[in-house]
Amino acid sequence: MSALNWVTLGVLGLLGAGLYGLLITRNLIKVVIALQILVKGALLALVAAGQASGQINLGQSLAVTVIVADTVVAVVGLALAVQVKRLVGTLDVKALSNLRG
Amino acid sequence: MIDAVLVAGTVLCAVRAIRATQLLSSALWLAGVSALASILLYRLGAPQIAVIELSVGAGLVTVLFVFAISIAGDDGLTEREFLPNWLALGLIALFAGLLGWMILPLEETGVAAAEATFESVLWSDRALDVLVQIVLIFSGVLCLVTLLKERHTSAQQQALAGREERERPSAAVSGNGHHPQAAVPDPSPAEVEEIHA
Amino acid sequence: MADVLIILTMGLPWLGALAVWLTGDRRPQLQHRLAVGFALAAALAALLLIGSTSSAVELRIAVGGAFGDFTFVPDGLGVFLAAVATVVGSLAVIFSVDYMHGEAQLGRYYTLVLLFIGAMAGLALSGSLLLLFIFWEITALCSYALISFYNDDPKAVAGGIKALIITQVGGVGMLAGALVAYAYLGDYQISTLLSRHQELPSGVLSVLAFGFLAAAAAKSAQVPFHTWLPGAMEAPSPVSALIHAATMVNAGVYLLARFYPAFEGVSGWTTAVIVVGLVSALLAALMALFATDLKAALAYSTISQLGYMVYAVGVGAVFASQFHLLSHAVFKALLFLSAGAVIHAVGTRDMRQMGGLGRQMPFNRAVFIVGALALAGLPVLNGFWSKELILEHGLHDGPAWAYGGMLAGAGLTALYTFRMVWMVFFGKSRRRDHVHDAGPMMRVATGALAVGTATTWLLVGAFGDLLEDSLPFHGLHVEPARALLEEIVTAPATLVALLVVALGLLAWWFRDRLAWIGEAVPQVGQAAAADFGFNWLNRQIVDGTARTAEALRTTQTGYLNWNVLGIVAGFVVVLVVLAVG
Secondary structure (H helix, E strand, O other), rough: OOHHHHHHHHHHHHHHHHHHHHHHHOHHHHHHHHHHHHHHHHHHHHHHHHHHHHHHHHHHHHHHHHHHHHHHHHHHHHHHHHHHHHHHOOOEEEHEEEEEO | OHHHHHHHHHHHHHHHHHOOOOOHHHHEEEEEEHHHHHHHHHHHOOHHHHHHHHHHHHHHHHHHHHHHHHHOOOOOOOOOOOOOOHHHHHHHHHHHHHHHHHHHOOOOOOOOOOOOHHHHHHHHHHHHHHHHHHHHHHHHHHHHHHHHHHHHHHHHHHHHHHOOOHHHHHHHHHHHHHHHHHHHHOHHHHHHHHHOO | OOOHHHHHHHHHHHHHHHHHHHHOOHHHHHHHHHHHHHHHHHHHHHHHHHHOOOOOEEEEEEOHHHHOOOOEOOOOOHHHHHHHHHHHHHHHHHHHHHHHOOOOOHHHHHOOOHHHHHHHHHHHHHEEEHHHHHHHHHHHHHHHHHOOOOOOHHHHHHHHHHHHHHHHHHHHHHHHHHHHHHHHHHHOOOHHHHHHHHHOOHHHHHHHHHHHHHHHHHOOOOOOOOOOHHHHHHHHHHHHHHHHHHOOHHHHHHHOOOOOOOHHHOOHHHHHHHHHHHHHHHHHHHHHOOOOEEHHHHHHHHHHHHHHHHHHHHOOHHHHHHHHHHHHHHHHHHHHHHHHHHHHHHHHOOOHHHHHHHHHHHHHHHOOOHHHHHHOOOOOOOHHHHHHHHHHHHHHOOOOOHHHHHHHHHHHHHHHHHHOOOOOOOOOOOOOOOOOOOOHHHHHHHHHHHHHHHHHHHHHHHHHHHHHHHHHOOOOOOOOOHHHOOOOOOOOOHHHHHHHHHHHHHHHHOOOOOHHHHHHHHHHHHHHHHHHHHHHHHHHHHHHHHHHHHHHHHHOOOOOHHHHHHHHHHHHHHHHHHHHH
């Protein structure tokens, strides 16, 4: 098997691990971590797709955008988590569903 | 062969990051995912992205996580989960299996003869993306500023309301809260520099 | 040269918007002056732009591969609509100096008006479907914000939201059309769509055609989307004159005229356009006949006149529709502005509380009557020429039933126009207090528009040449001005139409003796006053949406894991479908 196929398998693994994390976790910071893992998978997939189609630099350019967006998500998500901890007193996402009306 | 080992390591780190019971070790496993992924990126022929991913993903974001966890504390949520574990695992296995079955094995179409350099693709073809990134960073900074301002006032209110309510977590915040959190908005400009460098 | 003028036409109002906003509400005099100055400068730029009309792309902004280039094409249709938008816009701004004198939040008002003028000019000049859509939405946004300008009045807020939602429904049709065109042609340029529309499969082309028709009907307040326009009358009167009479509502007609060459061949499309125009013209004329609110009557008459333009596009008379658009923009802006002066003086919009105002507002009465005569289609005013041109084309190229309907509409137009003039300016005075006539700035604006109403038909030849030379896909053949005017005067259709108009006039004159008709069929009046049930239909749709949303609320638990479960399950379903299919 070629490197490309191994990386594709890795992408599947990362996506699976990230989604699994989002399915079972209730800790807000853990949610951000699971999102990070998902995005790593997407990043690898973009570059791999660029490699497979012979447009590696296009893939890299798109990956830059992904990294920026991902970092902003992490920063804002963590700030939110800290804020939630301060105001609600817990990181449990279930505690945040009291907007239901 | 080395690719197989790297991929296996990445996925293993990811699974450990999800299954870890302590937030701090979870964050460290995430740094491992990032570092291994950047090696994979390098081996795929994307050295620029690999460098950015290593510095931003493995370095900066990990630092942020450690700060955030030290401020917010580890809740250690042990209550029963919303979904039974077997259902979540089965669903994910179904998803990944189906996706893999559909796309694997990949055929390499070969490298195109003449592709523009990374710089020219990024700066001229994807100029709009760069613009959107700047807007994104800007709005992220704005968001942080707003969030931190709110935190400040609520911290003051709590200080006024009475200190005895919480002992450890809030003490951690009022004790060293300003220092790490002041560091949070800084990374964004630094990150811009890194990307543009 | 042309590119600079295009930038000025769009950029000056936006620059002015910024300047007025930055000036702040503490210096209202400066705000008035800045707004008038920038609006006039933009109007000047647009008028100069007429000189450099061409069908070529004059300004091109590259924005990367995914969106195509943003292009601006100063062709006849576009330049003319941009000129109408900026000139009527600057007159509305001049009128506002008196009308909005002493009002709070002038900055917000002028900023939105100037933003609108710039966006409207951009809409008219843009040569790319995507850009057209963006400007389309900016005008909708400004319209919403200005209808709800008095945002402490719940009726104004409700009217604004209604207008926004209905025009958005149409906007979705347009976006869908643009995306479909892009998917098949690989290009957002309007000229590409017009030149290569044969390459689209016929089903796809009809999706495009009817999507654009829905967008145009929503924007131009045609049946069944017309219900937002009467509600939009909560806006300040200069805004009603500018946005809801002279410019934005014309965008729909502009769209139909612009894409007519591409959609002409779609089966059923022209018939659908004719039916939409006919039904709108007739129903709205009936509603105007029974309206008691002065501005609502004018709004219904706008719907009706827009129906005439849509009908003209349907029968293939693109030039006639654009000519009537010009006439209507001028005389309807005049009517709205002088109605605004009346409302400003009297303090109510209810025509039953007016009456006998003519003696106290002689100037205003004079200009209003000029506009009303043009609306009714009496000779030598611009409304006469353009309406006759439409009816003549309708007789020659369109189906007879539609022509008959439009003719009846012309009679109704005359009838409701005279009723309106009579109720406001003549008859017994119902007020004791003194009413002041229009202020000096109001007189400047309405006077200029009255002169325009009497003279714009003289431009018919130049206007025809402008369209003929710069619209390569429309294949227009406009006769020279004299031949055209002679033809209108001598054609039997004109005589018939004038006869019908005279009948309408007579019907008003002998209204007391004809009262038995109204008593014999009271249902018509009741139905017209109740908007023919369209408002009820609106309410049902809104209630249905609200009920569905309420019913779906149980699925929103607010738990993250539950949402992710939905996402992953959706993923799996998509994958299974792909794997099986």
